[in-house]
Amino acid sequence: ETGVTQTPRHLVMGMTNKKSLKCEQHLGHNAMYWYKQSAKKPLELMFVYSLEERVENNSVPSRFSPECPNSSHLFLHLHTLQPEDSALYLCASSQVSGEPYNEQFFGPGTRLTVL
Amino acid sequence: GQNIDQPTEMTATEGAIVQINCTYQTSGFNGLFWYQQHAGEAPTFLSYNVLDGLEEKGRFSSFLSRSKGYSYLLLKELQMKDSASYLCAVADSNYQLIWGAGTKLIIKP
Numbered sequence: 001e002t003g004v005t006q007t008p009r010h011l012v013m014g015m016t017n018k019k020s021l022k023c024e025q026h027l028g029h030n031a032m033y034w035y036k037q038s039a040k041k042p043l044e045l046m047f048v049y050s051l052e053e054r055v056e057n058n059s060v061p062s063r064f065s066p067e068c069p070n071s072s073h074l075f076l077h078l079h080t081l082q083p084e085d086s087a088l089y090l091c092a093s094s095q096v097s098g099e100p101y102n103e104q105f106f107g108p109g110t111r112l113t114v115l
Numbered sequence: 116g117q118n119i120d121q122p123t124e125m126t127a128t129e130g131a132i133v134q135i136n137c138t139y140q141t142s143g144f145n146g147l148f149w150y151q152q153h154a155g156e157a158p159t160f161l162s163y164n165v166l167d168g169l170e171e172k173g174r175f176s177s178f179l180s181r182s183k184g185y186s187y188l189l190l191k192e193l194q195m196k197d198s199a200s201y202l203c204a205v206a207d208s209n210y211q212l213i214w215g216a217g218t219k220l221i222i223k224p
Contacts, residue, residue: 004157042119043158043202043214056211090157098210100145100165106157 004107012113021076023091031097032074037088050097081114117141119215126221135188135218143208149188150202198222
């Protein structure tokens with residue numbers, strides 16, 4: 001595997017379900033990100049982890065819970081979601097966070113539908 | 116507040132040239148990125164500008180004017196595979212990226 005991978009690619013869940021999204025990066029990076037992408041809206045930064053510590057949490061509802069067990073893996077745990085949470089969830093990684101020229105490498109995303 | 120503006124959609128003809136504009140108002144500026152995103156795929160890095168002027172990379176060029184809060188992405192010799200969304204993003208004072216909503220570029224034969 002190369003680059004940034006995400007599983008599953010597609011997920012349909014009910015509002016009472018609990019599910020998790022997984023991201024893995026094979027680039028040796030130290031920072032990882034979760035973004036939400038809704039149609040015709042800007043990418044919304046949800047969480048940033050640098051060296052496995054959360055450094056950014058952009059007022060995301062508590063029904064989204066991130067976990068970063070090591071610098072290569074990032075999870076997003078989902079519970080009691082709302083239909084408006086349906087979106088493409090993108091994971092990204094970069095060499096570091098909070099420094100110039102912070103090129104981010106993205107995974108293909110998980111298309112989430114909440115019924 | 117922080118704001119990135121770019122056109123929602125543009126149409127161009129194969130072989131032609133197209134310019135996608137991006138204007139920004141952010142708390143601090145530490146560079147501007149352009150990404151390309153094909154439908155159903157991950158965004159991929161195209162260019163980075165931190166100083167004023169034009170950066171050329173093959174068929175693609177990116178221009179920045181910090182005093183005007185303005186950038187454009189210029190695509191030459193358009194090919195059908197260039198049909199995609201083009202995302203403008205600015206690194207703010209904390210080096211976090213603020214994103215525009217993207218410009219969907221449609222290429223017609």
